[in-house]
Amino acid sequence: MLILLPPSESKRGRPRGAPTRLERLSFPELTGTREQVAAAVARASARPDAAEALGVSANLADDIARNTRLATAPALPAADLYTGVLYDALDLASLDGAALRRARRWLLVVSALYGAVRPGDKVAPYRLSMGVNLEGLGPLASVWREPLARVLPDAAGRGVIVDCRSSTYAAAWTPSGDLARRWVQVKVPGATHMAKHTRGLVARALCVAGVDARTPGALEKVLAPDFETALHEPKRAGQPWVLETTAR
Incomplete structure (x- = not known):
């Protein structure tokens, strides 16, 4: 199973x-692109019009300044880095050992920088x-x-791809072929x-359930005890199944 999450602002x-250490991150094949993006965002963040270039409020000057220190800033695990509504609901720190090990294998944050x-x-x-647009x-x-597209198909394995990304981040990778x-x-x-x-939940x-669902139907059954669900087939080839989900 692969659970795709967006980052938090x-x-x-x-x-x-x-x-x-970029070469020590998961998917070292991405190191070259990570270096290019980090260099470009550092340049953009040093400009007088950095807030406009990054599409953020000028009030976020401290956040923008951090982009100029990416190579030297203290790093922390992604599990601790991302905050906000989704990550509060996910609450990785409270998972027991087995569930946390599954989270480390199954969860993947799609990041504009990394x-x-x-x-x-x-x-x-x-x-x-x-x-x-950098x-x-x-x-x-x-x-x-x-x-x-070169690295995520292998990461998906044989289980379902559970897509909790926003549309902005979904645009960076679309599963195709058998993965779709x-x-x-x-x-x-x-x-x-x-x-x-709800996506965090x-x-x-x-x-927590620990079931490596292999089909959309099996995924719905895993979630059924805790959520009201409605599973919809793709309208055409290459589109995802849609699981409408509401916490009970």
């Missing part, structure tokens, strides 16, 4: 520690959205599309806040 930092990271990967705090590189979703038949997008009726919360429930 808010991120924790730490005052001291070793910096990120491409894809697992919970144990140590990375620096940053401010960057997949929707940004000078010299172009739209980041396009920059990551080919590199992620095991691709399930988690949709949540209602406001964005509740959608993030879904990711947590799957790690």
Whole structure:
């Protein structure tokens, strides 16, 4: 099973520690692209119009400044880096040993800066959205599309791909071929806040249940005790199954 998560806009930092070693992250094949994106975002963040270039509020000057120190900033595990509604609901720190081991294997955060990271990967705090068009590189979703297509199919294994990403991050990788038949997008009726919360609960429930579902139908059965669900088949080839999900 592969559970795809978006990053959070808010991120924790730490005052001291070793910096990120890109070659030691999961998917070392992405190192070259990670270096290119890190260099481009550092240049953009040093510009007078950095907030406009990154599509963020000028009030986020401290976050923007962190982008200029990516090579030296203390790194921390992705499990600790990302915060907010989805990650509060996921609550990795409270999982028991077996569920946490599954989370480290199954969870994958799609990142505008790092491409894809697992919970144990140590990375620096940053401010960057997949929707940004970086000078010299172009739209980041396009920059990551080919590199992620080379590494994520193997990461998916034989289980379902549970897609909890927002549309901005989903644009960076689209499962195709046989993977598309095991691709399930988690949709949540209602406001964005509740959608993030519910997706975090879904990711947590799957790690706790420990069932490596191989089909969309099997995935729905795993979640049925804790969620109201409705599973919809793809309307055409290459599109995902859609699992409408509401916490009981």
